Amino acid sequence: MYRRPIFAANWKMNKGPSDTEAFAKSFLNKLTGRQTSDIVIAAPFISLAVLTEALRDGRGIEVAAQNCSQFDDGAYTGEISVKMLREILVRHVIIGHSERRSIFGETNAIINAKMIKARQVGLKLIFCIGETLEERNAGKLESILRSQITEGLEGITAHDLEDSVIAYEPVWAIGTGVTASAEQAQEAHAFVRSVITDLYGAEVSGKLRIQYGGSVKPNNAAELMACPDIDGALIGGASLDAQSFYDIIQNGSPS
Ligand code: 13P
Numbered sequence: 001m002y003r004r005p006i007f008a009a010n011w012k013m014n015k016g017p018s019d020t021e022a023f024a025k026s027f028l029n030k031l032t033g034r035q036t037s038d039i040v041i042a043a044p045f046i047s048l049a050v051l052t053e054a055l056r057d058g059r060g061i062e063v064a065a066q067n068c069s070q071f072d073d074g075a076y077t078g079e080i081s082v083k084m085l086r087e088i089l090v091r092h093v094i095i096g097h098s099e100r101r102s103i104f105g106e107t108n109a110i111i112n113a114k115m116i117k118a119r120q121v122g123l124k125l126i127f128c129i130g131e132t133l134e135e136r137n138a139g140k141l142e143s144i145l146r147s148q149i150t151e152g153l154e155g156i157t158a159h160d161l162e163d164s165v166i167a168y169e170p171v172w173a174i175g176t177g178v179t180a181s182a183e184q185a186q187e188a189h190a191f192v193r194s195v196i197t198d199l200y201g202a203e204v205s206g207k208l209r210i211q212y213g214g215s216v217k218p219n220n221a222a223e224l225m226a227c228p229d230i231d232g233a234l235i236g237g238a239s240l241d242a243q244s245f246y247d248i249i250q251n252g253s254p255s
Contacts (some may be wrong), residue, residue: 042064
């Protein structure tokens with residue numbers, strides 16, 4: 001089954017509107033040929049409107065938010081609703097990133113509520129899962145991934161999943177410079193796909209794109225993307241520089 005790769009930049013809490021505009025200009029200047037992968041950029045909320053405007057040139061790069069509220073409009077100080085994101089033409093939302101889980105206390109239930117809310121307005125999900133080093137060393141890799149997937153996707157339909165990707169990001173590989181080996185990543189991706197097969201059947205799981213995230217760089221992208229169950233990447237640090245994000249896409253995309 002052919003799956004078009006999808007590369008997404010996750011800038012985290014970096015780049016205000018002016019840095020965002022400069023990045024978009026520089027990145028678009030590099031993207032001259034035909035692209036064989038989908039490209040998404042997840043900017044901080046305050047930079048999203050500038051980014052959607054800067055990328056409106058028809059080359060198909062889509063914009064993602066890094067989070068959303070699980071609530072509708074109302075008395076939720078500091079939150080951003082999914083309707084607001086749609087209003088400024090945001091297409092995707094990252095939900096369940098390990099930094100949201102560990103620093104901001106998001107549980108599988110909160111993550112699930114956000115995913116349901118995002119789908120109500122048609123936002124495409126970038127659903128992040130991954131184990132800590134302690135969990136991996138304790139032999140809990142599969143049970144952690146299975147519960148994150150099962151609880152996170154409660155009420156999410158096969159149709160919703162057609163518009164979504166799962167990002168497998170081992171927590172120990174995020175921002176550490178320690179990438180999962182291609183074998184470790186492939187093994188986890190194959191397991192994630194098997195859980196999706198259990199829940200939704202082989203047709204849905206065969207179509208689902210699963211991104212790898214965690215210290216992806218221009219020099220390791222090709223090896224990771226060559227693995228049969230890895231269908232793109234979610235890139236943090238190395239996506240902050242237009243050249244390095246571009247190089248990852250070029251090195252990891254089919255020719
Ligand atoms: P790094 O690429 O900086 O390791 O971050 C990965 C990540 O968390 C992307 O969401």
